[in-house]
Amino acid sequence: MIRVTMYNEFYHEQTKENVKAIYPNGMHGAIKEFLDAEGSFEPMRVATLEMPEHGLTQEVLDNTDVLLWWGHVKHEEVSDEVAERVVRRVKEGMGFIGLHSAHASKPFRKLMGTSSDLLRWRESADLARVWVIDYAHPIAEGIGDYFELEAEETYGEHFCIPQPDDLVFVTWFSGGEVFRSGCTFHREQGRIFYFQPGHETFPTYYNENVRRVIANAIKWAYNPGARKIVTGHVPVKPNVLSPFRDKLEANFTK
Ligand code: ZN
Numbered sequence: 001m002i003r004v005t006m007y008n009e010f011y012h013e014q015t016k017e018n019v020k021a022i023y024p025n026g027m028h029g030a031i032k033e034f035l036d037a038e039g040s041f042e043p044m045r046v047a048t049l050e051m052p053e054h055g056l057t058q059e060v061l062d063n064t065d066v067l068l069w070w071g072h073v074k075h076e077e078v079s080d081e082v083a084e085r086v087v088r089r090v091k092e093g094m095g096f097i098g099l100h101s102a103h104a105s106k107p108f109r110k111l112m113g114t115s116s117d118l119l120r121w122r123e124s125a126d127l128a129r130v131w132v133i134d135y136a137h138p139i140a141e142g143i144g145d146y147f148e149l150e151a152e153e154t155y156g157e158h159f160c161i162p163q164p165d166d167l168v169f170v171t172w173f174s175g176g177e178v179f180r181s182g183c184t185f186h187r188e189q190g191r192i193f194y195f196q197p198g199h200e201t202f203p204t205y206y207n208e209n210v211r212r213v214i215a216n217a218i219k220w221a222y223n224p225g226a227r228k229i230v231t232g233h234v235p236v237k238p239n240v241l242s243p244f245r246d247k248l249e250a251n252f253t254k
Contacts, residue, residue, distance in 0.1 A: 007055065093227075123153050127149070
């Protein structure tokens with residue numbers, strides 16, 4: 001069973017009536033509800049900004065296979081120490097799924113190394129048509145040619161990310177913009193997926209296609225083969241396959 005933790009800044013759901021009405025248990029509550037019922041995951045662990053160390057202690061991260069991240073207006077309140085700890089664990093093999101405005105979060109920006117906080121946007125309730133670009137990708141499994149969200153916040157190009165390793169989805173918005181809405185990246189042993197839908201004033205995390213994509217992405221990002229990497233200087237050993245080796249070695253070490 002895959003061990004999933006979701007970090008949610010959990011601010012809009014406590015301060016805005018219209019968001020609270022859609023997500024009475026927080027966006028993390030809506031995501032936990034379907035992941036816990038899906039059958040492939042341990043009960044999802046929740047981390048929020050208000051918790052000590054934002055709920056992301058070393059112990060929690062060491063016991064997390066895939067971390068989901070939702071943040072919007074409180075990115076800068078996440079401590080650098082916790083952000084660095086998340087980035088380190090991703091490089092060691094923990095999966096990371098950036099949801100919606102997580103593109104501007106500290107860990108995602110550090111992982112991308114670009115100005116990934118920059119993109120066009122408009123809070124306008126445009127129709128969003130999410131097109132599958134990579135039919136063979138496991139994250140698109142079970143999704144038709146496209147699916148629609150009747151209202152979403154518009155994100156448009158240009159999105160200042162590095163060239164994705166896989167471009168799984170591109171979304172068209174009824175205002176005319178297009179956006180690379182489902183992208184994968186690899187950083188050392190960590191698999192990263194960014195997925196754009198999920199503005200807090202729309203019921204996006206109840207949509208069955210969105211839920212399917214998130215569950216697929218967690219399975220894709222799970223890396224049970226992560227290992228301790230050996231790097232650094234490696235002394236040469238006598239090599240029986242090369243009779244000249246010892247002679248060459250003597251020259252090198254002169
Ligand atoms: Zn938003």
